[in-house]
Amino acid sequence: xxxxxxxxxxxxxxxxxxxxxxxxxxxxxxxxxxxxxxxxxxxxxxxxxxxxxxxxxxxxxxxxxxxxxxxxxxxxxxxxxxxxxxxxxxxxxxxxxxxxxxxxxxxxxxxxxxxxxxxxxxxxxxxxxxxxxxxxxxxxxxxxxxxxxxxxxxxxxxxxxxxxxxxxxxxxxxxxxxxxxxxxxxxxxxxxxxxxxxxxxxxxxxxxxxxxxxxxxxxxxxxxxxxxxxxxxxxxxxxxxxxxxxxxxxxxxxxxxxxxxxxxxxxxxxxxxxxxxxxxxxxxxxxxxxxxxxxxxxxxxxxxxxxxxxxxxxxxxxxxxxxxxxxxxxxxxxxxxxxxxxxxxxxxxxxxxxxx
Amino acid sequence: xxxxxxxxxxxxxxxxxxxxxxxxxxxxxxxxxxxxxxxxxxxxxxxxxxxxxxxxxxxxxxxxxxxxxxxxxxxxxxxxxxxxxxxxxxxxxxxxxxxxxxxxxxxxxxxxxxxxxxxxxxxxxxxxxxxxxxxxxxxx
Numbered sequence: 053x054x055x056x057x058x059x060x061x062x063x064x065x066x067x068x069x070x071x072x073x074x075x076x077x078x079x080x081x082x083x084x085x086x087x088x089x090x091x092x093x094x095x096x097x098x099x100x101x102x103x104x105x106x107x108x109x110x111x112x113x114x115x116x117x118x119x120x121x122x123x124x125x126x127x128x129x130x131x132x133x134x135x136x137x138x139x140x141x142x143x144x145x146x147x148x149x150x151x152x153x154x155x156x157x158x159x160x161x162x163x164x165x166x167x168x169x170x171x172x173x174x175x176x177x178x179x180x181x182x183x184x185x186x187x188x189x190x191x192x193x194x195x196x197x198x199x200x201x202x203x204x205x206x207x208x209x210x211x212x213x214x215x216x217x218x219x220x221x222x223x224x225x226x227x228x229x230x231x232x233x234x235x236x237x238x239x240x241x242x243x244x245x246x247x248x249x250x251x252x253x254x255x256x257x258x259x260x261x262x263x264x265x266x267x268x269x270x271x272x273x274x275x276x277x278x279x280x281x282x283x284x285x286x287x288x289x290x291x292x293x294x295x296x297x298x299x300x301x302x303x304x305x306x307x308x309x310x311x312x313x314x315x316x317x318x319x320x321x322x323x324x325x326x327x328x329x330x331x332x333x334x335x336x337x338x339x340x341x342x343x344x345x346x347x348x349x350x351x352x353x354x355x356x357x358x359x360x361x362x363x364x365x366x367x368x369x370x371x372x373x374x375x376x377x378x379x380x381x382x383x384x385x386x387x388x389x390x391x392x393x394x395x396x397x398x399x400x401x402x403x404x405x406x407x408x
Numbered sequence: 409x410x411x412x413x414x415x416x417x418x419x420x421x422x423x424x425x426x427x428x429x430x431x432x433x434x435x436x437x438x439x440x441x442x443x444x445x446x447x448x449x450x451x452x453x454x455x456x457x458x459x460x461x462x463x464x465x466x467x468x469x470x471x472x473x474x475x476x477x478x479x480x481x482x483x484x485x486x487x488x489x490x491x492x493x494x495x496x497x498x499x500x501x502x503x504x505x506x507x508x509x510x511x512x513x514x515x516x517x518x519x520x521x522x523x524x525x526x527x528x529x530x531x532x533x534x535x536x537x538x539x540x541x542x543x544x545x546x547x548x
Binding site for chain 1 (some may be wrong): 448450451453454459460461462464468469476489490491492493494495497498499501502504505506507508510
């Protein structure tokens with residue numbers, strides 16, 4: 053359940069959600085229910101299926117197969133998976149909906165808003181190398197994306213867009229460091245041709261200029277986690293380079309620290325996102341307007357508390373204080389009419405997470 | 409006087425037993441056939457958190473965890489990594505529901521731990537030192 057202090061824009065968890073939270077308490081955006089089954093076919097081969105229901109791009113809660121794959125381990129240090137898989141574009145990106153597994157009420161938005169991709173139909177390979185007490189893990193994946201991204205009242209079909217990526221992770225005692233690269237090449241243009249037809253003096257030229265089809269977005273990330281006894285600290289940095297003029301390249305990150313006292317774990321965090329405006333000199337008005345929709349420049353202070361009240365149950369409360377430019381509208385839903393957005397918003401959230 | 413001495417003796421014995429129960433040391437044992445003689449704390453952590461699936465000699469690890477309801481589990485993770493069970497369970501929920509790996513099998517009693525450790529060459533578990541016998545080797 054969450055509420056904000058603004059009715060100017062709607063707060064969403066990430067860009068896969070078509071509408072979000074305003075000033076009244078709303079449970080849509082942070083609720084999820086999932087079931088998972090796994091079968092050990094033989095000691096080296098297993099199958100996993102996970103189904104989830106959550107608020108999705110078409111404003112329904114229709115259940116989806118989040119993942120369904122075969123997992124093969126030719127040796128204890130190598131793993132191959134084939135089927136529908138979670139993608140870890142960034143550290144922890146593949147467990148964003150497993151609320152019980154992390155400290156905060158939701159993964160920090162400034163870092164994860166731009167990542168509405170959850171799964172691919174494809175394969176991945178991982179290899180773990182043991183170096184005495186430390187470990188190095190390599191992983192690479194390739195597949196076709198599976199999903200839609202909502203844009204105002206429309207949907208942008210990214211189904212079948214190829215995604216590929218690789219990561220290397222180093223782990224020693226309480227330290228974990230991970231660097232990754234991933235990209236997606238979009239299969240379709242944004243669903244804006246009718247807008248360009250109506251408002252652009254030269255729709256064909258505008259459409260070419262704002263094309264996203266066959267344009268690639270590159271995602272770089274670096275994550276450091278220190279997890280020792282009651283103390284947990286995470287630092288994540290990312291850089292996203294957008295190949296399409298419709299989007300702005302950005303840099304973001306977050307720093308989060310929590311310390312457990314008994315069964316209660318208070319935490320503090322700071323996250324930020326800043327995208328670089330493209331030069332729109334000489335562009336059509338409608339092109340500049342569409343490009344401005346993709347701007348983000350803001351920071352969020354996070355204060356929260358996780359309470360593990362019973363076995364496999366956690367209650368969390370969090371206050372997000374978002375402070376940004378009034379042009380920072382990309383992370384939100386519902387365009388502010390005539391620039392009413394102040395760039396400031398506080399979000400209050402209470403969640404109850406459980407596993408069974 | 410003798411009665412008082414008897415009471416004192418009983419009391420002392422009782423206190424010693426209490427102390428013994430509280431401090432019954434938990435140790436990490438491996439199947440004696442694994443060829444592993446000693447492990448460092450970090451190696452033990454790597455095995456029980458599924459970070460590595462092999463001992464240094466290449467033998468595949470078969471870690472045996474315990475059920476939440478058994479007090480040894482909380483004691484073990486508290487001593488090993490200073491974590492509460494809720495944190496250990498949160499870790500495994502991430503591993504499991506992100507499709508990375510399945511958690512280790514869980515034994516209900518120390519006897520089950522011994523049975524499971526002995527059933528496979530790479531068996532590794534934690535039990536009280538007094539419950540370990542010659543079929544297993546104490547490595548940590």
